[in-house]
Amino acid sequence: MSSKGDAAMQQPPKLFKRDEAEEDGYEEQLEEIEAIQNELDLLNDQASEEILRVEQKYNSLRKPQFDQRAKAIAKVPEFWFTGILNHPVLADHINDQDEQALRYLKNVHVHEFEEIKSGYKIDFAFSANPFFDNETLSKEYKLDEDGEPIAVSTSIRWKPGKNLAEVSAVEKGRKRPRDARRGFFHWFSDVQDEESDQIAEAIKDDLWPSPLSFYLGQIEQVEDDIDEEEGDQYAA
Amino acid sequence: MSSKGDAAMQQPPKLFKRDEAEEDGYEEQLEEIEAIQNELDLLNDQASEEILRVEQKYNSLRKPQFDQRAKAIAKVPEFWFTGILNHPVLADHINDQDEQALRYLKNVHVHEFEEIKSGYKIDFAFSANPFFDNETLSKEYKLDEDGEPIAVSTSIRWKPGKNLAEVSAVEKGRKRPRDARRGFFHWFSDVQDEESDQIAEAIKDDLWPSPLSFYLGQIEQVEDDIDEEEGDQYAA
Ligand SMILES: [Ca+2]
Ligand SMILES: [Ca+2]
Ligand SMILES: [Mg+2]
Ligand SMILES: [Mg+2]
Numbered sequence: 001m002s003s004k005g006d007a008a009m010q011q012p013p014k015l016f017k018r019d020e021a022e023e024d025g026y027e028e029q030l031e032e033i034e035a036i037q038n039e040l041d042l043l044n045d046q047a048s049e050e051i052l053r054v055e056q057k058y059n060s061l062r063k064p065q066f067d068q069r070a071k072a073i074a075k076v077p078e079f080w081f082t083g084i085l086n087h088p089v090l091a092d093h094i095n096d097q098d099e100q101a102l103r104y105l106k107n108v109h110v111h112e113f114e115e116i117k118s119g120y121k122i123d124f125a126f127s128a129n130p131f132f133d134n135e136t137l138s139k140e141y142k143l144d145e146d147g148e149p150i151a152v153s154t155s156i157r158w159k160p161g162k163n164l165a166e167v168s169a170v171e172k173g174r175k176r177p178r179d180a181r182r183g184f185f186h187w188f189s190d191v192q193d194e195e196s197d198q199i200a201e202a203i204k205d206d207l208w209p210s211p212l213s214f215y216l217g218q219i220e221q222v223e224d225d226i227d228e229e230e231g232d233q234y235a236a
Numbered sequence: 237m238s239s240k241g242d243a244a245m246q247q248p249p250k251l252f253k254r255d256e257a258e259e260d261g262y263e264e265q266l267e268e269i270e271a272i273q274n275e276l277d278l279l280n281d282q283a284s285e286e287i288l289r290v291e292q293k294y295n296s297l298r299k300p301q302f303d304q305r306a307k308a309i310a311k312v313p314e315f316w317f318t319g320i321l322n323h324p325v326l327a328d329h330i331n332d333q334d335e336q337a338l339r340y341l342k343n344v345h346v347h348e349f350e351e352i353k354s355g356y357k358i359d360f361a362f363s364a365n366p367f368f369d370n371e372t373l374s375k376e377y378k379l380d381e382d383g384e385p386i387a388v389s390t391s392i393r394w395k396p397g398k399n400l401a402e403v404s405a406v407e408k409g410r411k412r413p414r415d416a417r418r419g420f421f422h423w424f425s426d427v428q429d430e431e432s433d434q435i436a437e438a439i440k441d442d443l444w445p446s447p448l449s450f451y452l453g454q455i456e457q458v459e460d461d462i463d464e465e466e467g468d469q470y471a472a
Contacts, residue, residue, distance in 0.1 A: 026311070026312050029308055029309075029311045029312050030312065030448070030451075030452075032304075032308045033305060033308045033309060033312075033447075033448050034448055036301050036304050036305045036308060037305065037446070037447075037448050039301050040298060040301045040302070040305070040445075043294055043297055043298050043301070044294075044298075044445070046294070047290060047291070047294035050290045050294075051287055051290050051291075054283060054286045054287050054290060055283070055287075058279055058280075058282070058283035058286075061279055062276060062279050062280075065272050065275050065276045065279070066276070068268075068272050069269060069272045069273065069276070072265055072268040072269045072272060073265075073269060075262070075265045076262050076265050076266065076269075209276075209280070210273070211269075211273075212266070212269050212270055212273050215266075216266075
């Protein structure tokens, strides 16, 4: 707590610089605050660890249900695709070319990494299809070694002449017709815009927790959920 | 899970509407998915409750330290004011009039309500000052009965001719001089912009957890913290 970084020079003038404060006789008070703060920091670390252990426990407890759910969902044709089309944000990013390929989407799985601040990965499992050879396409959001958010995604092995990311790489615009949208595969391969990724968040926070509601088009339910999530920014 | 809301009519056409799916013989699979989903929902509720109990436990454990910290901080003149001026976002909202009043800011306290999604309250305790009669000014962020985020703030009892919110209610603009900024008291009394309240979040998420770092102007530390928080959006 005692190093005085050069970066401080770029800041607005301080009324109480450290040295002044020390000269003015507040050393004891500042040391007392530092000691208390260290105790608080320790308690915060303990709380984070305890919450992480709860999350880990429930991730284990939920695993059998998620596995069963995946098996049951796989028996319903176009389950995830239908859910995607029923989500207002996701539907807005699907173009005509996407539809042909997303009919082969067999399963979706969101892995939330347990370590706090570490990220999540979305797996899209496809059945054999005329567009690409991969069985699973994964897009992962994590922090790099400097703590900056990055995204990485599977390289799609397109079959000759079937690259849907190229076909749909057209100009952005809200009112463009469905077949002119940039589309799902453009989003999937674009790892530049990792910070405000509405599509990934809609999959992780809406579709993954309640896929049946989206499949069934229970929109009222969905809007309530979205309202609640906006409120989350005020959660303790 | 069986009501089909009218709102569904406004959605893009579904490939599998519920009735079709039922007619096509997927009733059993959908019921199975619903049963599994109910188990998942129950586990999610249990996880939320358990995390809430951890947060409650640590709020109790931290209380003595926060009380001690407040007492120690109160002995250092202009501690919170200095911290505010050392925070890049907060400093950018302080104008010349504010400075006169914020010198009387004796204490800051952030209450995070324990109930998930419920909100938080920031108390600003002032010593007797030439500007207003209140001892504590509080601004609270919560959800109303419809689950919409709202803000409420104490009505400031200005002394005659001393209304700093009026004096500073000038036009917004990034490069305006310090004395022409809308200022702290304008922010405090403005409860319309509760959804993206940078100032409240800077106080709650930066200043409150590490006031000494801000008092001391340990900016490098601060920038690291802000980077980490941006990464939080990807936390599990
Ligand atoms: Ca610290
Ligand atoms: Ca539910
Ligand atoms: Mg699945
Ligand atoms: Mg205090």
